[in-house]
Amino acid sequence: xxxxxxxxxxxxxxxxxxxxxxxxxxxxxxxxxxxxxxxxxxxxxxxxxxxxxxxxxxxxxxxxxxxxxxxxxxxxxxxxxxxxxxxxxxxxxxxxxxxxxxxxxxxxxxxxxxxxxxxxxxxxxxxxxxxxxxxxxxxxxxxxxxxxxxxxxxxxxxxxxxxxxxxxxx
Amino acid sequence: xxxxxxxxxxxxxxxxxxxxxxxxxxxxxxxxxxxxxxxxxxxxxxxxxxxxxxxxxxxxxxxxxxxxxxxxxxxxxxxxxxxxxxxxxxxxxxxxxxxxxxxxxxxxxxxxxxxxxxxxxxxxxxxxxxxxxxxxx
Numbered sequence: 001x002x003x004x005x006x007x008x009x010x011x012x013x014x015x016x017x018x019x020x021x022x023x024x025x026x027x028x029x030x031x032x033x034x035x036x037x038x039x040x041x042x043x044x045x046x047x048x049x050x051x052x053x054x055x056x057x058x059x060x061x062x063x064x065x066x067x068x069x070x071x072x073x074x075x076x077x078x079x080x081x082x083x084x085x086x087x088x089x090x091x092x093x094x095x096x097x098x099x100x101x102x103x104x105x106x107x108x109x110x111x112x113x114x115x116x117x118x119x120x121x122x123x124x125x126x127x128x129x130x131x132x133x134x135x136x137x138x139x140x141x142x143x144x145x146x147x148x149x150x151x152x153x154x155x156x157x158x159x160x161x162x163x164x165x166x167x168x169x170x
Numbered sequence: 171x172x173x174x175x176x177x178x179x180x181x182x183x184x185x186x187x188x189x190x191x192x193x194x195x196x197x198x199x200x201x202x203x204x205x206x207x208x209x210x211x212x213x214x215x216x217x218x219x220x221x222x223x224x225x226x227x228x229x230x231x232x233x234x235x236x237x238x239x240x241x242x243x244x245x246x247x248x249x250x251x252x253x254x255x256x257x258x259x260x261x262x263x264x265x266x267x268x269x270x271x272x273x274x275x276x277x278x279x280x281x282x283x284x285x286x287x288x289x290x291x292x293x294x295x296x297x298x299x300x301x302x303x304x305x306x307x
Contacts, residue, residue, distance in 0.1 A: 023237075027229060035227045045229055049237045056241055114223040133224035139185060158181045164220075165212050 003068040015059050022068065023052060029135070030076045033145050036130045037080040044080075051079050073145050117167050125160035128153055171199060176206045184217050258295065262288035 003025070009018035030051055035044035054075055062071065118126055128142060132153075135141040139157075143150045171179075176199050182188050183196070200207045266284030270277045 023234070027233070028226070031229050032226060041227045044227065045233060048229070049233070049240060052237060053240060053244055057244065114219050118224075129220065130224055133220050134226050137184075137186060154181075154185065157185070158178065161181060161184075161213060161216065162177075164216055165209075168212065168216065 006068055007064065010059065010062055013060075015056075019052075019056050019059060022055065022072065026069065026072055027052070029141070029145070030072065032131065032134045033073065033076050034080045036127050036134070037077075037084055043083070047080055047083050048076075050083075051076050054079065069144060070147070073147065076145075077147070117164055120167060121160050121163055125156050125163065128156040129160045129164075132157055171195065173203065173206050176200075176203070177209055180206075180210050180213055184213070255292075258292055259288070262291075 003022075006018045006021050006025075009015075009021065027048065031044060031048045034047050034051070035041060038044045038047060051072075055072060058075075062068070066074075118129060121129065124146075127146060131142045131145055132139070135145075139150050139153050143153045146153070148156075176196060179188065179192060179196050183193070188196070200210055262284070266281055266288065269284060270280045273280050
């Protein structure tokens with residue numbers, strides 16, 4: 001079972017040690033997930049801290065029904081989405097701002113930031129494609145982070161690739 | 171294999187899931203189909219751009235320190251595991267001492283009985299706690 005060492009520490013009520021291990025293992029992954037939702041690094045770092053503090057508070061209640069990573073990612077998604085909603089951190093980029101400066105797609109591709117193109121995708125496609133490249137192209141990791149089946153992740157990924165290619169061609 | 175299937179196979183390649191047999195079939199199709207070859211070239215460029223431009227954000231160097239500081243203000247440390255045992259034994263010792271002074275019985279009898287009762291109560295409590303913890307897990 002994944003995170004067996006953390007589970008052992010938890011069963012011995014060594015919460016501090018378990019927490020440190022979780023931090024070592026997941027702080028970057030959680031930060032990437034949060035950042036892909038909030039799209040602002042400083043705020044994402046703050047929210048990542050909030051998530052681990054929540055995790056610290058509920059660690060004694062962990063009941064082993066779900067994997068620790070699933071539990072942590074659920075807290076992460078909920079906290080990030082709630083931060084995005086309450087503080088309007090969701091950014092929308094007007095389509096006009098994203099138009100290529102040249103009709104020739106090759107020149108447009110040179111000039112246009114990929115980030116701007118990605119921001120024109122649907123929200124879920126943005127998360128999937130961003131996390132896929134951040135997580136070293138690990139479909140399984142992304143599926144776990146977003147709590148979606150691997151097949152769904154692939155399907156979003158393929159649609160995102162087609163949409164990005166169309167944008168570059170237009 | 172139609173062009174849509176070929177395109178899906180191209181995507182599988184970017185996900186690192188293409189066997190050598192499938193790759194050969196793909197190459198054969200690409201050499202015979204200019205539209206798919208163009209699609210492949212465009213998707214390859216897109217993949218390179220995405221790899222180059224989607225880079226992992228870095229947590230600041232002070233992340234852990236600042237988290238620990240917030241954590242220390244958040245909640246008092248839970249009681250140490252040994253505290254209930256210590257409290258039980260200390261309480262028993264005090265009770266035996268007071269009983270030895272107050273009861274009109276010989277001191278060795280009171281102390282002996284007190285020690286036996288305290289140990290029996292401690293064993294029973296440990297057993298019940300263990301059973302309860304196993305049950306809640």
